[in-house]
Amino acid sequence: MVQVSIEQLTKHYGALVALDNVSLKINSGEVFGLLGPNGAGKSTLLKTIVGILRPTSGTIKLDETDIVTNPEKAKRMIGYLPENPSLYTGLTTQEFLQFVGKIRGVDDDLLDREISGSLKSFSLEDKRNSLVGSLSKGMKQKVALIATSLHSPDLLVLDEPLTALDPKTRVSVKDWIGSQTNRGVTTILSTHDLDVAQTHSERIAIIDHGKIIAVGNLDSLRKMANTESDARLEDVFLRLTAEKGEDSILK
Amino acid sequence: MSLSTIGVLVRYWIKGRFTKATLAGLAVGETFSIIFVLFGSSTFLSFSNKVGLTTGLSEVAGSLLLALYLVGLIQSGFNGSGLPVSSSDVDYVFTSPVPPREVFGAKVLLNSLTTVLFGFPPIMVLYLRFAAYYHTPWPVAILAGVVTLVFLVIGLLLSADITISLGRGVGDRRKVWRNLFIILVLVVSLLPITLLIPEIPPVIAEAASVLPNGLAATISVGLVSGTSGISADIIDFVLLLVWLAGFLILGVRLSRGHFYEVLEVAVPGLEKFNEPNQRSRLDSRGRSLWSVVRMKERILISRTREARALFVNAMFLSGFLVIYALSGSFQSSPTSFLFILFIIGSFGSGTASRWIEKERLWILKSSPVSMRRYVKEVFRARIAPLLFYLTPVTVAVGVPLVLSELGEPSLLLGVVLALPGALEIASITMAGGMYFASKYGQSSTDDILSSQAQELADVRRFLFQTVINLIMISPLIFLVLVSETLATSVGRGSLLGLAVGLVVVSLVFSGFSVNLLLNKAGDAVSRREDF
Numbered sequence: 027m028v029q030v031s032i033e034q035l036t037k038h039y040g041a042l043v044a045l046d047n048v049s050l051k052i053n054s055g056e057v058f059g060l061l062g063p064n065g066a067g068k069s070t071l072l073k074t075i076v077g078i079l080r081p082t083s084g085t086i087k088l089d090e091t092d093i094v095t096n097p098e099k100a101k102r103m104i105g106y107l108p109e110n111p112s113l114y115t116g117l118t119t120q121e122f123l124q125f126v127g128k129i130r131g132v133d134d135d136l137l138d139r140e141i142s143g144s145l146k147s148f149s150l151e152d153k154r155n156s157l158v159g160s161l162s163k164g165m166k167q168k169v170a171l172i173a174t175s176l177h178s179p180d181l182l183v184l185d186e187p188l189t190a191l192d193p194k195t196r197v198s199v200k201d202w203i204g205s206q207t208n209r210g211v212t213t214i215l216s217t218h219d220l221d222v223a224q225t226h227s228e229r230i231a232i233i234d235h236g237k238i239i240a241v242g243n244l245d246s247l248r249k250m251a252n253t254e255s256d257a258r259l260e261d262v263f264l265r266l267t268a269e270k271g272e273d274s275i276l277k
Numbered sequence: 278m279s280l281s282t283i284g285v286l287v288r289y290w291i292k293g294r295f296t297k298a299t300l301a302g303l304a305v306g307e308t309f310s311i312i313f314v315l316f317g318s319s320t321f322l323s324f325s326n327k328v329g330l331t332t333g334l335s336e337v338a339g340s341l342l343l344a345l346y347l348v349g350l351i352q353s354g355f356n357g358s359g360l361p362v363s364s365s366d367v368d369y370v371f372t373s374p375v376p377p378r379e380v381f382g383a384k385v386l387l388n389s390l391t392t393v394l395f396g397f398p399p400i401m402v403l404y405l406r407f408a409a410y411y412h413t414p415w416p417v418a419i420l421a422g423v424v425t426l427v428f429l430v431i432g433l434l435l436s437a438d439i440t441i442s443l444g445r446g447v448g449d450r451r452k453v454w455r456n457l458f459i460i461l462v463l464v465v466s467l468l469p470i471t472l473l474i475p476e477i478p479p480v481i482a483e484a485a486s487v488l489p490n491g492l493a494a495t496i497s498v499g500l501v502s503g504t505s506g507i508s509a510d511i512i513d514f515v516l517l518l519v520w521l522a523g524f525l526i527l528g529v530r531l532s533r534g535h536f537y538e539v540l541e542v543a544v545p546g547l548e549k550f551n552e553p554n555q556r557s558r559l560d561s562r563g564r565s566l567w568s569v570v571r572m573k574e575r576i577l578i579s580r581t582r583e584a585r586a587l588f589v590n591a592m593f594l595s596g597f598l599v600i601y602a603l604s605g606s607f608q609s610s611p612t613s614f615l616f617i618l619f620i621i622g623s624f625g626s627g628t629a630s631r632w633i634e635k636e637r638l639w640i641l642k643s644s645p646v647s648m649r650r651y652v653k654e655v656f657r658a659r660i661a662p663l664l665f666y667l668t669p670v671t672v673a674v675g676v677p678l679v680l681s682e683l684g685e686p687s688l689l690l691g692v693v694l695a696l697p698g699a700l701e702i703a704s705i706t707m708a709g710g711m712y713f714a715s716k717y718g719q720s721s722t723d724d725i726l727s728s729q730a731q732e733l734a735d736v737r738r739f740l741f742q743t744v745i746n747l748i749m750i751s752p753l754i755f756l757v758l759v760s761e762t763l764a765t766s767v768g769r770g771s772l773l774g775l776a777v778g779l780v781v782v783s784l785v786f787s788g789f790s791v792n793l794l795l796n797k798a799g800d801a802v803s804r805r806e807d808f
Contacts, residue, residue, distance in 0.1 A: 039806070078642045079806050098645035106643040114637055116577040121559035128569045129644045134562045157580075160553030173640070 027054045027212050028088045028103055028180045030075065035084035037070055037236075044070040046236040048084070052214060052229075057207045059227030060216040063267055067236040068216045069109055072185050075214065076106040088181060102131060105179030109186040111170035115159025119150065119169055122158050123176065130177040137176065144172040148198060164195035171202055182206055182213045188222060200226075224259040234267050282375055286383035287390075293365075294391075303395070305739055310399040316617050318406045320597075323606055339494035340485060343428060344466030347490050348459050350436035355454070357541035359440030360384045364542050371537045381532035385437055385525075389430045400425050407501040421497040427517055428493035434524035441528065441536040466490055492517045555580070566646070567654045574658035577635055587659075591666035594618070598667075598699065602674045608681070608688060611695035612758045618702050619750055632659065632711055633718040638805065649799030656711060656795055660704055667703060671696050686772050690760040693776050694783060698753045701787035708794035709746040713738045715801035749790045753783055 030052040037045040044067050052058045062068045073079040075086055077093045077100060086093045093100040114122050120141065127137040145151045148168040153161060158169060167187070174182065187203065188196050203226060207213055217223050223230055224244060231241045240250050248257050251265040321338075353359060360381070370380060401422045408418035468485040485491040496513045499505025558576055561569045578584050597617070601607045607614050632655055641651060675696040682689040717738035756779060767775050 076643045078639060080804075101643060101645040104643065106639070108639045111639070112637050114573070114577065114635070116580045116635070117559065117573065118555050118557045120557040121573070121576065124557075124559050124561040125569060125573045126640060126644075128561045128564075128566055129641070129646050131566075131645060137561070155554050155557050157553050157555055 027210050029054045030181065030212065030214070031085075031087045032075070033085045033087075035071075035074065035086060036082045037067075037074055037079060038082045044236050045074065045081075048233075048236070048238050050231060050238060050241065052212060055210045055212055056229065057213045057215060057227050059223035059230035060214060060233060061218075061220070061223055061230060061263055062216075062233035066233045068233055069185055070236075071233065072106070072183050072214065072216055073108075076104050076183050077101055078106075102177070103180040104183060105174040105177065105181070106183045107170055107174045107185060107187055109189065111167070113158045113166055113170060113173075115157065118155050118157055119145070119161070120154045122169065123173060126173040127176045132177050140176050140178075141172070144176070148172065148202075164191055167191060167195060168198065171199065175206065180212060182211050184213065185216045186218065187215070188217065188219050220259045220263060230259070232263060232266050240266050279379055282379045283383040283386060286370065286375070286380070287387050290383070290387050291390075294387075302739070307395070307398050311402050314399045314403045315406060318403055320601060320606060320617075322407075322410055336494050336498040339498045340466060340491050343425075343490035343494055344462065344488075346429075347432050347435070347466070347488075348462060350432045351439060351459055351462065354436035354439030355443070357440055357443065357539050359436035359438070360540055361388070362540045362542055367537075367542055377535055377537065378529060378532040381437070381441065381528060381536075385434060385528065388433050388437070392429050392433060393426050396426055396429055397422070404497065404501050411502045413501055413503045417500045417503070421500040424493055424496045424500070424514065424517065427521060428489055431489045431517070431521050431524060434521065434528055438524055438528045438531060440539060441531045441534075443539040444534060444536040462488070486513075487516070489517060489520045492520070567650065570651060570654040571658040574632075574655050578659070578662075581635075583631060583635075587662055588666070591663055594667060594699075594703065595670040598670055598674050602678055607674075607678060607695070608692065611691040611760075612754055614695055615698050615702060615750070615754045615757060618699055619706065619747060619754075631714070633714040633802075638802065641802070647799070648803045649796050652711065652715065652799040652802065653792075653795045656708060656791070659711075660707055663703055663707065664700060667700055671699055686769050687761045687764040690764040690772065690776055690779070691757050694753075694757045694760055694779055697780060698757060698783060701753060701783060702750050705749050705787060705790050705794070706746050708791040708798070709742055709749060712794045712798040712801065713742040713745075715798040715805075717741075749794070752786055756783055 030050070032048055032050040032052075035045055035048040036043070048067075048071060060068050060071070070079065074081055075093065077097045081094065088100050088103050091100045091103070114125070117125065123141045123144075124137065127140065132140065145154060148171075150165065150168060150172075153165060158166065161169065171187070174184075184203070187199055191199065200222065203213070203215070207226065213226075215223065215226060229241065229243050230247060232239050232247070240247055242250065244259060244262070245255075247259070247262045247266070248255060251257070251262045253262055253265055350359070361384075401419065404418035404421045404425075405415060408415055408421075465485050465488055468481055486495050492513050496505070496510050496517070499510060559569065559572055561572075564572070578587065601614055601617070641648070675692070678692050678696075679689065682692055760779065763775060763779075764772060
């Protein structure tokens with residue numbers, strides 16, 4: 027499994043500063059939660075970590091592999107699930123997973139086993155020959171999750187994996203996240219669901235206006251926010267983002 | 278029916294539709310249409326002269342052409358696209374207390390206005406060109422154009438009527454109805470062809486003239502060619518107006534009921550699939566990564582409407598190749614042939630540019646694959662069917678052309694260069710289309726580009742694409758242009774060597790151009806950050 031080291035990462039979109047001097051260290055095998063208000067820079071940070079966006083400055087390393095200078099090696103280690111995964115709607119589920127497995131360098135025998143096993147565990151076996159475009163949102167999310175882990179990545183980067191899912195699918199996805207973390211995969215989990223973050227994450231970073239304003243486990247975040255020792259993550263989050271993010275209503 | 282509500286709806290739809298970007302796009306599109314119409318009509322007239330066609334047959338051609346338009350609209354009517362709607366119509370207009378009949382009226386009015394506006398310039402240019410050929414006065418050409426525009430509006434009304442009728446129980450059997458209706462319209466529309474068969478009574482051909490396409494063609498062609506009488510034209514025009522009124526009344530009656538559920542929302546880039554379950558065809562076992570990429574592309578094309586668009590594009594290019602050769606224009610000016618081919622290719626490369634809409638860049642860019650190589654493999658998968666259709670046609674057209682020019686070595690060289698040049702231009706324009714789509718095209722439906730920004734990007738893409746593609750293919754055109762001089766200067770003895778040499782040069786140049794454009798396409802994809 028890999029350790030992720032982010033040093034002084036900055037990302038500009040023209041005049042807009044999306045990430046401002048972000049530095050983080052995520053330990054090998056750790057489940058790391060990423061919280062922040064809408065537009066805080068969470069998705070930009072994740073896309074930069076997986077190599078979809080180029081940093082304006084700063085470095086991101088997976089162990090010793092730099093995502094900018096050695097992207098192909100780094101991408102072999104990463105499984106990424108975007109916030110709204112758009113899939114190839116004209117391919118069947120089987121074809122889609124075969125295609126993704128192939129471009130991520132999975133061996134043929136292993137790929138067949140992985141696809142069959144994953145479809146079974148997500149109860150999607152009967153959708154093997156269905157066009158992805160005909161699947162429900164929950165099913166598409168499950169297919170996207172399978173695609174994310176086909177190549178047994180060392181680092182999982184999950185951007186809002188539970189958004190707009192029905193309760194049954196949420197349980198499946200939570201179970202899947204649990205199974206991946208039990209396997210010891212380093213996981214970065216961005217979510218608005220504070221219960222999920224609190225349950226799954228060992229440490230949590232709170233990002234606002236492109237800056238990391240707090241990092242630590244729940245106890246240390248409580249101290250930073252000057253809340254009660256049994257305060258819920260939601261209260262801690264609101265307090266921290268109100269102070270650092272200058273949210274007048276919350277103040 | 279409240280006319281003021283219809284007025285409000287139309288006014289706001291126009292405000293939303295005619296942004297600066299759409300107006301710029303409209304200007305570009307209209308300019309190209311006019312150039313295309315001028316070339317097309319001139320080629321048609323030389324073709325008619327060459328094979329001795331009569332004015333009567335021009336009416337047949339017009340009637341058939343309009344019949345094809347009608348059949349297309351009937352099809353879209355049965356597909357639920359007879360009344361185009363957007364998702365904001367569904368969210369805001371359909372949930373408002375405006376009665377469906379008024380929504381129908383406003384939609385039909387808007388569609389008619391935009392069709393007349395968009396269709397007016399090229400149609401008028403077309404009839405003015407014909408009027409100049411037949412030496413008829415220009416106001417007559419304007420009248421002929423107006424008749425054709427009335428026909429277009431009739432077609433839109435028919436399509437809208439079919440769509441809203443689907444909500445009244447026809448839906449379950451709509452495929453059977455659609456096929457029967459299309460066959461009936463086609464059969465009746467094709468009746469004028471019987472004029473070509475000796476001994477067949479002309480009354481059979483007359484049957485087609487009761488349909489809107491037959492009436493419109495008879496009046497328009499009769500007017501521009503100066504062969505019809507005023508009284509006959511007036512009767513035909515009244516009959517055409519009866520069709521218009523009939524479809525309008527039918528639509529107004531049908532629109533009393535609730536018909537919103539049968540309308541299809543137009544979502545750019547979102548494909549509809551009739552059959553949700555398919556046999557999985559992508560067998561990746563034992564295949565290379567790039568072979569799988571090509572296979573995936575072929576599957577995506579075959580399962581979407583793009584396969585049809587690609588086929589139509591290939592048929593269009595092939596048809597043009599054949600007509601141009603038959604009309605004698607090819608031999609007299611192979612350079613103009615390549616230039617026209619480029620114009621057609623610029624429209625056709627729209628299908629190539631759709632590749633980026635179908636791609637899911639987050640998957641590719643989070644995978645360890647070379648984007649340059651990926652784009653090249655996609656190109657290989659896309660160019661193969663086009664060349665598959667075009668190559669036999671080129672050979673079939675080329676062999677008799679070459680044989681007929683054997684006695685004219687100076688002209689022969691131009692023909693020899695222009696034939697593979699056609700395939701090379703098709704390849705370059707497709708590669709150019711892919712490059713500019715990579716740079717400006719929307720990658721998937723959930724991208725963050727707003728529709729207005731995307732429209733502006735599309736206009737910019739089309740302009741840049743046209744200019745750059747023209748620059749890329751100009752050496753090929755130049756080579757054909759100077760071939761006659763070169764052939765004369767080297768003499769008959771060295772002609773074969775010169776021909777082989779020049780063909781090799783043009784092929785190498787085309788290969789280099791395609792490679793350059795695809796490398797730039799791959800780099801553009803790598804740099805994209807709009808998702």
